[in-house]
Amino acid sequence: MRLVLILALLLSAHMPPAWAGGKEDMKAALEAGGKGNHEQAIQLFSRAIQSGDIKGKELAVTYYNRGQAFALMKRTDKAVDDFTQAIKLDPSLARAYDSRGKIYKQKGDLDKAIDDFSNALKIVPFAAGVLTRRGSIYSDKGQYDKAIADFSQAVKNWPNYTNAYFQRGFTYEKMKKPKLAIVNYHIVMRLLLNEREALRRLLQKRAVSK
Numbered sequence: 580m581r582l583v584l585i586l587a588l589l590l591s592a593h594m595p596p597a598w599a600g601g602k603e604d605m606k607a608a609l610e611a612g613g614k615g616n617h618e619q620a621i622q623l624f625s626r627a628i629q630s631g632d633i634k635g636k637e638l639a640v641t642y643y644n645r646g647q648a649f650a651l652m653k654r655t656d657k658a659v660d661d662f663t664q665a666i667k668l669d670p671s672l673a674r675a676y677d678s679r680g681k682i683y684k685q686k687g688d689l690d691k692a693i694d695d696f697s698n699a700l701k702i703v704p705f706a707a708g709v710l711t712r713r714g715s716i717y718s719d720k721g722q723y724d725k726a727i728a729d730f731s732q733a734v735k736n737w738p739n740y741t742n743a744y745f746q747r748g749f750t751y752e753k754m755k756k757p758k759l760a761i762v763n764y765h766i767v768m769r770l771l772l773n774e775r776e777a778l779r780r781l782l783q784k785r786a787v788s789k
Contacts, residue, residue, distance in 0.1 A: 600630060600632050601626070601627040601628075601629075601630030601631070601632030601633045602627070602632055602633065604623045604624070604626045604627035604630065605623070605624065605627040605633065605641055605644075607623050608620045608621075608622075608623035608624045608627060608644065608645075608648075609644065611623060612644070612647075612648055617648045617651050617652050618652070620644075620645075620648045621645055621648045621649065621652075624641055624644055624645035624648065625645065627641055628641055628642065628645070635668070635669075636668070636669045636672075638668055639664075639665045639666075639668035639669035639672055639675070640665070640669075640672070642661045642662075642664045642665040642668065643661065643662060643665040643672060643674065643675050643678070645661050646658045646659075646660075646661030646662045646665065646675070646678065646679075647678065649661060650678065650681075650682065655682050655685070655686070658678070658679075658682060659679055659682055659683075662675045662676075662678050662679035662682075663679065666679075671702055673698075673699040673702040673703045673706070673709075674699070676695045676696070676698045676699035676702075677695065677696065677699045677706075677708075677709050677712075679695050680692045680693075680694075680695030680696045680699065680709075680712065680713075681712065683695060684712065684716060689716050689719065689720060692712075692713075692716055693713055693716055693717075696709050696712055696713035696716075697713065700713070705736045706736075707733040707734070707736045707737035707740045707743060708733075708740075708742075710729045710730070710732050710733040710736070710743070711729065711730060711733045711740070711742055711743045711746055713729050714726045714727075714728075714729030714730045714733065714743075714746060714747075714750075715746050717729060718746065718749070718750045718753065723750055723753065723754050726746075726747075726750045727747060727750060727751075730743045730744075730746050730747035730750065731747065734747070739770055741766075741767050741770045741771060744763045744764075744766045744767045744770070745763070745764070745767050747763045748760040748761070748762075748763030748764045748767065751763065
C-alpha cells in the first residue's frame with residue numbers, strides 16, 4: 580500500500596497542471612499581450628473562447644481583445660472578423676467599431692471606416708480621437724465642412740488634443756484659408772511646448788527626490 584502511494588505521488592508530480600478554465604486563460608492572455616507575446620495571447624484567447632466559460636458581453640470583450648492581438652500582428656482580416664463578432668455579441672462596444680474602422684481606413688475602405696466611426700460616436704459622442712479619425716477621412720474626401728465640424732467638436736471635448744488642431748489646420752490649408760491654418764498650428768506649437776515644459780519639471784522633480 581505504501582509503495583502504491585509513493586508511485587501515485589511521483590506520477591502526480593510529473594503530470595501537467597489541471598486546466599484552470601476559460602477565465603484564467605483570458606487573464607493569462609491579457610498578461611501575455613501586455614508583454615508583447617501576441618501569438619501566445621491569441622492562443623489563450625482562442626482557448627478561452629472555445630471553453631464555453633465566457634458568455635455575453637465578457638465574450639464580446641474577449642473577441643475584441645483577440646482582434647487587437649491579430650491587428651498588432653498585421654493579420655487584419657482576422658482582426659476584422661473578431662471585431663465584427665464582438666459587435667454582434669455586444670452592439671454597444673464602441674471600441675470594436677473604432678478598431679474595425681481604423682483597419683478599414685488603412686485598407687482604403689473609407690466609407691466603411693466612416694460608418695464604423697459614426698457608430699462608435701453614437702455610443703461615445705465625446706470621443707475626441709474617433710471624431711478626429713472620422714474628420715481626417717472627410718478631409719481626404721474633400722468634405723471639408725464635415726471635417727472642420729469634427730475637429731472643432733474634438734477640441735471642444737478635449738482642449739489639449741494636439742492632433743485635432745493639427746488636422747484642422749491642415750484642412751484649412753487645403754481650403755486655401757492660410758490664416759486659420761496658422762492659428763491652429765500655433766496652438767499645436769504652444770501645446771507641445773507646454774507638454775515639454777511639464778515633462779522637464781517632472782524629470783527635475785524626480786531628480787531632486789532621489
